Amino acid sequence: MLLKIVLGFLCGIRALAADNNTAQEGPLPLLLVSFDGFRADYLQRFPMPNLNLLYSQGVLVEQLTNVFITKTFPNHYSLVTGLYAESHGILASNMYDPVSHKYFHTYNDTDPMWWSQARPLWITAQDSGYKTAAMMWPGSDVTIGNRTATHFLPYDSTMTFQQRLGNITNWMLGNKKEPGVMFAALYWEEPDRTGHIFGPDNTTAMAKALKEVDENIGLLMSELKQNGLWGRVNVLVTSDHGMAQCSAERLIQLDDCLDPENYTLVDLTPVAALIPRKDPELVFERLNKCHKHMTAYLKKAIPDRLHYRNNERIQPIILIADEGWTIVQRGNKLPRLGDHGYDNSLPSMHPFLAAVGPSFRQGYRTSSLQSVDIYPLMCHLLSVPPQPNNGTMNGARCLLADESCWDVPLVVGLVVCVLLVLSFITLVFRLMSHRRSLGPRPFQRLQIDDDDDDDPLLE
Numbered sequence: 001m002l003l004k005i006v007l008g009f010l011c012g013i014r015a016l017a018a019d020n021n022t023a024q025e026g027p028l029p030l031l032l033v034s035f036d037g038f039r040a041d042y043l044q045r046f047p048m049p050n051l052n053l054l055y056s057q058g059v060l061v062e063q064l065t066n067v068f069i070t071k072t073f074p075n076h077y078s079l080v081t082g083l084y085a086e087s088h089g090i091l092a093s094n095m096y097d098p099v100s101h102k103y104f105h106t107y108n109d110t111d112p113m114w115w116s117q118a119r120p121l122w123i124t125a126q127d128s129g130y131k132t133a134a135m136m137w138p139g140s141d142v143t144i145g146n147r148t149a150t151h152f153l154p155y156d157s158t159m160t161f162q163q164r165l166g167n168i169t170n171w172m173l174g175n176k177k178e179p180g181v182m183f184a185a186l187y188w189e190e191p192d193r194t195g196h197i198f199g200p201d202n203t204t205a206m207a208k209a210l211k212e213v214d215e216n217i218g219l220l221m222s223e224l225k226q227n228g229l230w231g232r233v234n235v236l237v238t239s240d241h242g243m244a245q246c247s248a249e250r251l252i253q254l255d256d257c258l259d260p261e262n263y264t265l266v267d268l269t270p271v272a273a274l275i276p277r278k279d280p281e282l283v284f285e286r287l288n289k290c291h292k293h294m295t296a297y298l299k300k301a302i303p304d305r306l307h308y309r310n311n312e313r314i315q316p317i318i319l320i321a322d323e324g325w326t327i328v329q330r331g332n333k334l335p336r337l338g339d340h341g342y343d344n345s346l347p348s349m350h351p352f353l354a355a356v357g358p359s360f361r362q363g364y365r366t367s368s369l370q371s372v373d374i375y376p377l378m379c380h381l382l383s384v385p386p387q388p389n390n391g392t393m394n395g396a397r398c399l400l401a402d403e404s405c406w407d408v409p410l411v412v413g414l415v416v417c418v419l420l421v422l423s424f425i426t427l428v429f430r431l432m433s434h435r436r437s438l439g440p441r442p443f444q445r446l447q448i449d450d451d452d453d454d455d456p457l458l459e
């Protein structure tokens with residue numbers, strides 16, 4: 001009986017959730033926008049009227065748990081593949097490949113070899129017959145599996161947000177010769193640039209940069225409205241990572257611990273990647289004891305939770321600086337006042353996700369999601385079969401209008417309340433029946449055994 005009541009109650013909630021939804025037929029075009037380095041708590045610290053308006057009509061995920069290392073290229077590739085860095089092979093801003101003996105830098109990144117361990121959505125969506133576009137998204141100007149997005153432009157820092165957006169809307173609209181794209185990815189480099197130069201704690205500089213970012217979000221909404229796309233496309237606004245405040249007081253100098261002759265440096269801060277030239281154990285021992293705000297790992301001992309071990313491009317030793325600490329080889333010069341790349345469990349490294357469009361719930365807010373879950377969500381929205389990936393639809397399902405979804409803490413709370421009320425009612429009934437049983441009773445003669453000589457009036 002109790003179980004029936006609880007189940008009936010939960011079904012009621014489920015039905016309510018479903019009633020709240022609106023369904024649409026067939027997949028809608030999807031626009032994915034990244035504002036580089038948009039730390040999740042900027043949303044609370046700075047006024048963002050346009051962004052607030054956008055997610056008030058859709059959904060907000062307050063913090064995205066992104067992938068390690070929390071750098072631009074690994075995380076942008078994770079967003080469009082659903083893979084951890086160890087699986088898609090874009091592991092850092094600077095890499096060395098021991099098989100091909102090639103070096104990768106973000107300013108020299110178009111060799112397809114680096115990107116070929118995964119397939120981004122702008123390529124796989126074409127297999128479903130869609131046109132796609134990628135505007136300056138990391139990897140979008142690279143031929144991956146002999147293909148690019150239908151439309152793309154290589155990175156050009158002089159091109160304004162408005163110009164990039166203008167191209168995207170034209171590609172989404174299509175023309176008489178060609179249908180509009182079904183998936184478009186758009187990249188913008190702020191507030192990352194300002195965060196690096198001034199640090200996230202510089203309220204004046206960050207307020208200015210975020211005001212511009214918010215104006216660009218306003219521009220995005222008005223451009224889509226003007227072209228009749230608003231309400232007919234799904235829009236995701238997100239970022240790759242956050243930003244931590246650095247300081248010249250928080251420098252870790254490698255040369256203080258070990259002669260640089262002992263190793264080849266592939267990447268430096270806040271995650272250093274090293275190839276020992278001499279005795280690897282000795283090199284590791286020295287670096288392991290180097291600084292209390294830096295952790296050294298032999299490749300085989302890198303923690304599972306970082307998903308950063310199973311790739312030949314991960315070097316034999318990595319060093320991870322604590323939040324806000326900067327690794328340098330020598331000297332007292334701080335390269336940047338703000339940086340990212342640190343442990344992806346740190347809230348300062350997390351971005352956010354806002355989404356709006358016919359497929360999303362309205363006015364829904366949730367605290368967290370894995371960034372690798374965005375890829376299966378996008379495949380679901382586009383009805384594109386996902387490539388093997390590290391994400392799931394479990395968390396993202398709650399964001400969608402046509403999916404029933406359990407708000408787990410709410411449901412657990414309600415179940416506990418129902419059980420408490422039922423227990424209380426049961427207790428009251430028992431007490432009442434017990435009190436009745438203590439009242440005057442009619443005389444009743446007991447059956448007494450013949451050989452029992454005790455008092456026959458005892459019950």
Ligand SMILES: [Zn+2]
Pocket residue numbers: 036037071072073192240241
């Ligand atoms: Zn970035």
